[in-house]
Amino acid sequence: MQSVGTAKEREIAIIVGIVRPGQERSVIDENLDELELLADTAGAVVVERVVQDRHRLDPAFMLGRGKVEELAKMTKYLDADLIIFDDDLSPAQAKNIESLCGNKILDRSGLILDIFARNARTREARTQVELAQLNYLLPRLTRQWTHLSRQVGGIGVRGPGETQLEVDRRLVRRRIGVLERELEKIATQRANRRKNRSHVFKAALVGYTNVGKSTILNTLTNAQVLVEDRLFATLDSTIRGFELSDHRRILLIDTVGFIRKLPHHLIASFKSTLEEAVNADLLLHVIDITSHNLREQMDTVDSVLEELKINDKPILKVFNKIDALEDKSVLTELRASEQPCVFISAERGIFMNEFREKIRALVTAQVRQMTVTLPMHATKALSQLHDLADITSIEYQDSTVIIRLKASIDNADRISRLVVLNAEG
Numbered sequence: 001m002q003s004v005g006t007a008k009e010r011e012i013a014i015i016v017g018i019v020r021p022g023q024e025r026s027v028i029d030e031n032l033d034e035l036e037l038l039a040d041t042a043g044a045v046v047v048e049r050v051v052q053d054r055h056r057l058d059p060a061f062m063l064g065r066g067k068v069e070e071l072a073k074m075t076k077y078l079d080a081d082l083i084i085f086d087d088d089l090s091p092a093q094a095k096n097i098e099s100l101c102g103n104k105i106l107d108r109s110g111l112i113l114d115i116f117a118r119n120a121r122t123r124e125a126r127t128q129v130e131l132a133q134l135n136y137l138l139p140r141l142t143r144q145w146t147h148l149s150r151q152v153g154g155i156g157v158r159g160p161g162e163t164q165l166e167v168d169r170r171l172v173r174r175r176i177g178v179l180e181r182e183l184e185k186i187a188t189q190r191a192n193r194r195k196n197r198s199h200v201f202k203a204a205l206v207g208y209t210n211v212g213k214s215t216i217l218n219t220l221t222n223a224q225v226l227v228e229d230r231l232f233a234t235l236d237s238t239i240r241g242f243e244l245s246d247h248r249r250i251l252l253i254d255t256v257g258f259i260r261k262l263p264h265h266l267i268a269s270f271k272s273t274l275e276e277a278v279n280a281d282l283l284l285h286v287i288d289i290t291s292h293n294l295r296e297q298m299d300t301v302d303s304v305l306e307e308l309k310i311n312d313k314p315i316l317k318v319f320n321k322i323d324a325l326e327d328k329s330v331l332t333e334l335r336a337s338e339q340p341c342v343f344i345s346a347e348r349g350i351f352m353n354e355f356r357e358k359i360r361a362l363v364t365a366q367v368r369q370m371t372v373t374l375p376m377h378a379t380k381a382l383s384q385l386h387d388l389a390d391i392t393s394i395e396y397q398d399s400t401v402i403i404r405l406k407a408s409i410d411n412a413d414r415i416s417r418l419v420v421l422n423a424e425g
């Protein structure tokens with residue numbers, strides 16, 4: 001979408017990063033590389049990078065006032081449409097910088113929201129994005145936040161929330177209420193659907209954006225999920241059946257990717273989509289092994305999993321894109337420190353059998369809690385149970401024994417058969 005008043009195909013952007021005391025310049029450069037990719041995904045061309053060392057963030061301007069004045073000159077000279085900060089700006093900072101520079105000011109969160117708005121397809125995703133956008137924009141909808149009322153469209157002001165931007169805060173609040181109720185309804189529908197498949201083992205693909213989660217789903221299940229060398233190609237969860245080598249069927253779930261500084265509003269709004277991962281029995285944490293920020297990306301994913309309170313689930317680390325890895329020495333290091341893990345190329349189909357086998361082993365190793373009832377005289381079956389499971393409690397009732405136990409999934413199948421065989425006496 002084009003911004004009103006310009007005939008430019010893509011908006012021209014300047015990006016800004018800040019080096020704080022103790023931070024490595026190289027880390028900031030990598031963050032800006034990622035911000036540039038985000039800007040590109042949103043449809044902007046980055047023509048200039050500004051990096052400033054700062055001990056203290058200025059409460060009014062984030063950068064020093066002098067630096068912002070420099071930015072204003074640069075904006076005119078380069079005819080830039082927007083300035084994007086890697087750090088989150090307070091509504092006041094954004095407003096102050098905007099009034100000095102005279103163009104649109106965005107931060108990383110605003111940019112990510114814009115991309116989500118762009119990529120949202122289903123009713124659920126669109127509702128979730130609009131809610132996150134409005135929550136983000138609400139404190140920014142002031143008289144002085146002029147570009148919102150001046151312009152329609154363009155990066156930072158488009159998507160499902162677009163039509164809401166010109167109305168006042170009271171109406172925005174009302175709309176937020178409507179969206180929240182709608183999401184509750186969607187969440188209930190999802191929960192009902194989930195109930196129907198609650199007995200089936202579920203593995204969820206989680207990970208940083210653009211690491212190859214959807215490619216893995218497509219390769220393993222012949223799903224036709226969109227794969228793109230773009231950030232946040234996937235915003236909805238897709239669930240497909242998948243047959244393991246022992247013919248057990250499980251469900252594989254692809255869902256939205258994570259990124260550094262994923263806006264909190266987004267995580268909150270995407271709760272019902274992420275709920276699919278929350279309810280999984282196994283997490284497949286996919287990592288792009290060619291990334292320069294491998295560790296940081298893994299840490300980001302870990303902290304989102306923590307925020308979702310699912311970091312205690314069994315996790316298999318799936319290092320993808322090994323076909324594109326130049327320095328193979330990291331393999332040894334990662335193999336030693338990141339067990340359980342696999343190294344694959346989903347696109348080239350390398351080591352996919354090992355991957356399938358690892359999933360099978362982890363599924364089989366899962367422990368299931370069961371309660372079974374046997375006739376009192378089935379003493380042989382009872383002793384077999386002791387071999388197959390950890391017995392948690394035994395209760396005698398009339399002529400039956402009620403046993404609570406924990407068993408591996410394989411043994412749980414055997415136990416079910418044993419119970420059926422002994423049911424008649």
Ligand SMILES: Nc1nc2c(ncn2[C@@H]2O[C@H](COP(=O)(O)OP(=O)(O)OP(=O)(O)O)[C@@H](O)[C@H]2O)c(=O)[nH]1
Binds near residue numbers: 209210211215235321
């Ligand atoms: N070289 C190489 N590229 C891969 C491999 N797997 C995926 N890719 C590429 O990585 C990019 C992202 O792939 P996706 O499957 O869309 O990644 P995703 O994790 O689902 O990304 P989002 O949904 O955007 O979060 C695409 O350009 C893929 O072609 C691989 O094994 N090797």
Ligand SMILES: [Mg+2]
Binds near residue numbers: 226227233
């Ligand atoms: Mg995807």
